Amino acid sequence: MNAPARRLSFTYAEYLEQERASPTKHEFLGGEIFDMAGGTPEHARLAARVTVALGAQLGRRPCEVFSSDLRVRVRATGLATYPDVSVVCGPIARDPEDKDAVVNPLVLVEVLSDSSEAYDRGEKFAHYRRIPSLREYVLVSQAHRRIEVFRRNEDGTWTLYEAGPGERARLASIDALLDVDEVYRGALEASAAV
Template sequence: MNEPARRIVWTYAEYLEQERASPTKHEFLNGEIFAMAGGTPEHARLCANVIAEIRAQLRGRPCVVYSADLRVRVQATGLATYPDVSVVCGRLERDIEDKDAALNPIVLVEVLSESSEAYDRGQKFAHYRRIPSLREYVLVSQHEQRIEVFHRNEDDSWTLREARAGEGAHLEAVGCALSVDEIYRDPFSQVATAAEG
């Protein structure tokens, strides 16, 4: 009689050991390790624009904006992942098991892609909502000029606000506004248009 295949269950320490040796990033949840897909040039540009906009507005304030190289751990669920953009205000709280993982982001940003949009809106947001410090979750579309800001209210409910072309997406938690036009500005398309004309 054949035995059923066993699922491999990793410890968090084993995940960290593999992550340090790997050229690619992975998520960790419930003993499983999941490879994270690489992004497109459009995805990278939108991430860089969001970081630039937030960083410029936070200058001189006790908040720091981080790229997707910062690992965030959700202690309540065990998820370890790499948000596209994270903002931490005050002292960076590090996980006891993982000195490179932040526990206290106040704002998290994900740039949506076809492969990740359902996860970013659903399960990942459910994990992120369990982070006590988190006040805003921002989704940036790759397919249209639209930024969605989910804001945590005093009663722990969440309110969605959308911003489109010509508008600003307000991040109340850090006193910033993301100009939709600036986030989606593509200098190369303007050069190409001028050259064609």
């Protein structure tokens, strides 16, 4: 998260009012509104490739893949945020305070950046773990050809599965695979050529 807006405390309704009028996205937590950093072409490319790959595999199943335009609300902590990719299976459950936010993602994906990696791995993941429906949290590196899948176990603990070059990351909850070479095809080379 970046610096909070000037005012010290906002209600969720005030946040929603400001969010509707804003051309940029913001996170909300504990009465504070946080600017979300804009993405790079590399970030957008990786998020789009994950979205396309998952969308193609889910096909006619009762699951939908959403871009970062979808707001997700963590009811237990109050966090409202925009994951890079979200997957919801079955009917969408909306937040009672926010008809535009879902509260039941099965899979959340974040593309890591230098400015967000510590937050995405730490505090944000701690919030996401409080979503009862969430089964897998996927981190896509921008620095290395690596996809990490954190999977919730039956006892509520989480296990990390990693996939690198030549491998595929398995998302068991939606029976899908992310081919690392396909997700990263030309992605890191394009950023290095600049």
